[in-house]
Amino acid sequence: MSKIGPLSEIVRGAVRSGDTVFVGGFGQAVPFAIGFEIIRQRIGDLVLCRTGADILVDMLIAAGCARRVVIGWIGNPGLGLAHAFNRAVAAGRLEFEETSNFGLLLRLLAARLGVPYLPTRSLLGGDMPQHLPTLKQVKCPFTGETLAAVSALTPDVAILHAQRSDEHGNIQAWGILGDTVEGVLASKCVIATVEEIVSSKEIARQPDRTIVPGHRVDAVALVPFGAYPSYCQDYYGRDDDFYRRYDAIARKEESLTAWLAENVHALPDWTKYLAHVGPARLEDMIDAAGPDARAHQVMRS
């Protein structure tokens, strides 16, 4: 049976209030379309986790979707602070657990491997460990060395964006993925948006590009530009200017609330949001990604 469905339905079916959600993407392939749909459906009380949390997580916090975040870093990459996160924490509306990127990656990897914890040489100094309930010092049973142990973190659902999938949910992604594969394979349920649906024969032509096998994937939606304003290698470039504008928008709660109302709640779906962004802007992003990106867009049109 095909796992392909409309975005609104796959989000409604997979993401429930109270869930722990792993947010995929690292610089590339941040799942903005799925995040916007979560905001639109006003799903609340979520625990969001990812190593380097960028502005999508800040938007989800601003929209009131998150009760807690588990992060290695949160901000607007290269530009500054996560303004909505900072306001929510200061107001006592949001719990958070911060660790290092490697520390959080290892928590996800432990869940992926099905073990209760993993040891590391990191996290053995500084002020952060004393604030981390998910970390303990252990002695290696073989060498007697002191190590830090981090507990497994098993997300209820992973959301990700990728280049392509077949109808069985065999998801192929390439380019920079950061912690995406570990986080996705740690999760109990996986939903994705993709730039293209291709045949299973096409998937089998390059199986080394499959990052998660179909049997681990619950549902996939075909959503071109689903990672905009982040990027998708060989499809479109990163809209750095939007990230700059977001810094200005997010500085004040009222302007961010108004932005979310206009760009998410007032629009029925992602297609309408892309129309709101404007075709000229998207064309620029395709050009920024090089000739392969143009060829992909021509092939699927």
Place this chain on the structure above:
Amino acid sequence: MTLSADQRMAVNAGRMLTRFKTCFVGIGAPSLAAALAQRLLSPSIALIYESGAIGARPDRMPLSTGSPCVADGASVIGSMLDVFGELQAGRIEVGLLAGAQVDCHGNLNSTVIGDYAHPRLRLPGSGGALDIALLANEILILMPHEPRRFVSRVDFITSPGHGGVDRAALKLGRGPTAIVTEKARFDFVSGTAVLAAVFEDVTPDEALDGFPPEFGRADHIETIPLPTREETDILKAIPPA
């Protein structure tokens, strides 16, 4: 042509990278220093970003460690696990770190300004900084000469320097070996930063201006040659983020 503080820091730090084959790089001043080194004195240095890129050759300054220019031209795009795995195994020689505050032991703060529970300002946090600070063979700290950044006591130790952690017993990296600013270089002597070298156009007093007294001064202070024409041209040609 005058260089910005970041560009002079890049010259200062970039010249120090000739000893290394592998370098863990972050966003901002570290990326610029690494880019200069790669273009001039250390063409074969492997630049490693936490996003998973190894042997990166960004043609402009990235906003994110996962930006397209970090991926384009890289020798390997692995995962975050690949690069932190190499780091933990002690196979990355140097890490370049920046932060909001540094003390004389090379402790870095990128977490909060003020009290942790009720900060005046909450910053983006560690990211990979704590991991790099503990696990790279050694650390170079890049910090612009702004007195509020050089403090007697950092508000929060995000990335430990010397003194608080028994690095040898825990089999960690050696920790910070230098702090570079746009004016000077501080070396660590018995775990404490001492002014060791100043650019030709800076006096030792200027290099320490506004710093707390814990930052020491070596008996003999070397002179750092001014940025060359070649360094200046290369830096001016690198598009900003």
